[in-house]
Amino acid sequence: MGTVIEVEDLRYTYMENTPLAHQALAGVQLSVEEGECVAIIGHTGSGKSTLIQHFNGLLRPQQGRVRVDGQDLSDPGLDLKGLRRKVGLVFQNPEDQLFEKWVGDDVAFGPLKMGLPLKEVRDRVRWAMEMAGLSFEAMKDRPTYALSGGQKRKVALAGVLALRPKVLVLDEPTAGLDPRSRKELLGRIEGFNRREKMTVIFVSHNMEEVACLADRIFVMAAGQIVAQGTPREIFGSREVLLQHRIGAPETVEILYRIQGLGYPVDVGAYELDSAAAEIVSILRPQGVKSHGPGI
Amino acid sequence: MKEPLIRMEGVSFDYRLNSEEVVRVLRDVSLDIYLGEYVAIIGHNGSGKSTLAKHFNGILKPTEGNVYVAGFNTKDDRYRREIRRRVGMVFQHPDNQIVATIVEDDVAFGLENIGVPPREMRKRIDAALEAVGMSSYRNRPPHHLSGGQKQRVAIAGVLAMEPRCLVLDEATSMLDAHGRREILQVLRRLHQRGMTIIAVSHHMSEAAEADRVLVIEAGRIAMEGPPREIFQRQELLRRLQLDIPVATRLAGRIHERVPDFQPDLIHPREIVDEVVRIAGKKGAAG
Numbered sequence: 390m391g392t393v394i395e396v397e398d399l400r401y402t403y404m405e406n407t408p409l410a411h412q413a414l415a416g417v418q419l420s421v422e423e424g425e426c427v428a429i430i431g432h433t434g435s436g437k438s439t440l441i442q443h444f445n446g447l448l449r450p451q452q453g454r455v456r457v458d459g460q461d462l463s464d465p466g467l468d469l470k471g472l473r474r475k476v477g478l479v480f481q482n483p484e485d486q487l488f489e490k491w492v493g494d495d496v497a498f499g500p501l502k503m504g505l506p507l508k509e510v511r512d513r514v515r516w517a518m519e520m521a522g523l524s525f526e527a528m529k530d531r532p533t534y535a536l537s538g539g540q541k542r543k544v545a546l547a548g549v550l551a552l553r554p555k556v557l558v559l560d561e562p563t564a565g566l567d568p569r570s571r572k573e574l575l576g577r578i579e580g581f582n583r584r585e586k587m588t589v590i591f592v593s594h595n596m597e598e599v600a601c602l603a604d605r606i607f608v609m610a611a612g613q614i615v616a617q618g619t620p621r622e623i624f625g626s627r628e629v630l631l632q633h634r635i636g637a638p639e640t641v642e643i644l645y646r647i648q649g650l651g652y653p654v655d656v657g658a659y660e661l662d663s664a665a666a667e668i669v670s671i672l673r674p675q676g677v678k679s680h681g682p683g684i
Numbered sequence: 685m686k687e688p689l690i691r692m693e694g695v696s697f698d699y700r701l702n703s704e705e706v707v708r709v710l711r712d713v714s715l716d717i718y719l720g721e722y723v724a725i726i727g728h729n730g731s732g733k734s735t736l737a738k739h740f741n742g743i744l745k746p747t748e749g750n751v752y753v754a755g756f757n758t759k760d761d762r763y764r765r766e767i768r769r770r771v772g773m774v775f776q777h778p779d780n781q782i783v784a785t786i787v788e789d790d791v792a793f794g795l796e797n798i799g800v801p802p803r804e805m806r807k808r809i810d811a812a813l814e815a816v817g818m819s820s821y822r823n824r825p826p827h828h829l830s831g832g833q834k835q836r837v838a839i840a841g842v843l844a845m846e847p848r849c850l851v852l853d854e855a856t857s858m859l860d861a862h863g864r865r866e867i868l869q870v871l872r873r874l875h876q877r878g879m880t881i882i883a884v885s886h887h888m889s890e891a892a893e894a895d896r897v898l899v900i901e902a903g904r905i906a907m908e909g910p911p912r913e914i915f916q917r918q919e920l921l922r923r924l925q926l927d928i929p930v931a932t933r934l935a936g937r938i939h940e941r942v943p944d945f946q947p948d949l950i951h952p953r954e955i956v957d958e959v960v961r962i963a964g965k966k967g968a969a970g
Binding site (some may be wrong): 432433434535537538539564565566567568569572589594595596597630634636638639640642643646647650659661662664668669671672673 | 701728729730830831847854857858859860861862887888925926927929930931933934937940941942945952953955956959960962963967
């Protein structure tokens, strides 16, 4: 397993050399290993979206270096098409970007542009639709405009998956979805990562989903990575949370309040069962601590 | 008997897909909403909750049944202005509701349309911005604001019309936790000042704020009651795949092992209070 994305001192300024210049990235340092699932969190305007648009070459480094799977994005001879096949980017509200009339055609757009034989295109579309949770037979001939918001989002996801990317980058994948669709999508993303061995990088505001999905978290503020670590490390550090005004999962918030009253609890216990176990341990006089579900 | 502000009687609503197909989205819904209430309407995408919300000020009109706002039937177009004046709506996407390039112009937009005199307008804009805590942003361009701030401006625009009731159709679903908290705070404050609030959401956790919760499923009211009661019906909520607040789930788990611990808690602070009640303040020493 090697490093799949490596970013060194990346800087990016919008509308450079104009009075409206705005520095979005101010020296980002980060690396992502093959097969990891990492979350990027941080406030609106912290540079998250600007950063991830570098991963598939939508933005090219102004200063600093980005390497994807060994390719340097500043290389003038960069194979941009190859890069975009390798790194699939799913935007926030991707349902707004469907442009073909039929579901099947929309998903097939990428593979067709790659010049794959029709048989292969069809196989990929079938695979991608099923992966995204759409029945190929039932949905391929449906008009895209008559889909629900959740279905449209699945079509957009299938369109990216059809390129069989090695790295999947998602910007706020569950924003605006209801709990049922959100849970389903999170399960699928987990599957891409664990079963299909895709590297997953996602931006999210939802700390519950960051806690349950990510192996590692990068915290961004003012165009830099200001902290990184496992969910337990990040949510267990009050200074990091307060300093960067990151909301913690609700379980962690409750544990902090309890700790604040002087009770000894491990605030990093963000999963529901571990949090419950922490609280039970201070309620039981013998003070026996136990971790994990169902003692 | 108090008159309801909004009364729905046997409302059904059909969306027409094409010349042959119609989809029934609401099925025989009856409900009353009284002045000063805080009602949360919870349901999944496609449950019919947004369609229901759009009936509250006549944006949609029932296929069957009637909706009355302060006694005016929404089917009668002569009363449209009377109805819209009383019930204002805030929608999901903050960016789609902002029309002006300066915050206070945006709040003024609706007032200009109904011809409010300048002095009165000034007064109303001041009050509306103050109510949502955005007074210091009045001369800023809205596109530089965060999502939560934009939604507060959108709410101010509705408040300036001095409605009796504010309907929020998934107004927090595109916001981060911080923005959501801002909006919930504003709603709490408005409610304390007597505003009727109807908040439509797919997040059950937002329902903890309300006096009354309506759960909509397949175009019908599936459950109705105060939040504490609703959250205890976890079997049904799970079946409807609605989220149960973390505090409630946590209380349930703890109660299984420490029976003295109350299971019907809905706010994080109640968990903390319950810990203190059982463990005593002794922790403060350790």
